[in-house]
Amino acid sequence: MNSEDGHSKGKQVLGIIVAALTIGIVLTNMNLIYGLLSTVFPIGSTGVITSAGIRVYKEIECINNVSSINWQTLNPGQSKDVTVYVKNTGTVPLSLDFNINNWDPKASSSYLFLTWDYTGVQIQPNQVLPVKFTLSVSQNIQGITIFSFDIYLTGTEVT
Numbered sequence: 001m002n003s004e005d006g007h008s009k010g011k012q013v014l015g016i017i018v019a020a021l022t023i024g025i026v027l028t029n030m031n032l033i034y035g036l037l038s039t040v041f042p043i044g045s046t047g048v049i050t051s052a053g054i055r056v057y058k059e060i061e062c063i064n065n066v067s068s069i070n071w072q073t074l075n076p077g078q079s080k081d082v083t084v085y086v087k088n089t090g091t092v093p094l095s096l097d098f099n100i101n102n103w104d105p106k107a108s109s110s111y112l113f114l115t116w117d118y119t120g121v122q123i124q125p126n127q128v129l130p131v132k133f134t135l136s137v138s139q140n141i142q143g144i145t146i147f148s149f150d151i152y153l154t155g156t157e158v159t
Contacts (some may be wrong), residue, residue, distance in 0.1 A: 053098075060085050069133070071081050079136040079137070084130075085130055087132075091125050096123065098153045100152070103148075111135070112141075116132060
């Protein structure tokens with residue numbers, strides 16, 4: 001091999017190295033190059049996140065929250081009504097449902113019956129709806145003198 005072949009091969013290798021470095025520098029600085037060749041156009045955006053929420057109050061003016069209902073003293077065969085005011089605090093129409101848990105004593109669930117006068121009407125956002133609960137005591141109740149239970153009132157988006 002003569003010296004010209006070695007010199008030529010050295011130039012080729014040097015050219016390949018220079019080309020690779022140039023490509024590397026360009027790729028490394030793409031953010032800068034892109035930034036120089038780009039423009040920004042802002043687009044505003046607004047919207048409403050839907051939410052379902054209810055609050056239960058003692059009065060139609062929605063001042064005092066209901067945290068419990070005291071049914072007072074009831075006799076066998078007696079019923080008692082309590083009206084609460086349900087406010088839709090969300091952004092979508094709701095329907096209501098309720099269930100009862102945590103009966104104490106457990107046997108009281110066989111002798112106490114809770115109903116309401118809610119008819120399934122939709123409650124619109126910020127609307128207040130009076131709801132009357134009626135607790136009825138079976139004429140055959142025995143062995144229960146004190147009772148408690150939890151009422152879970154649920155507001156569900158109307159679809």
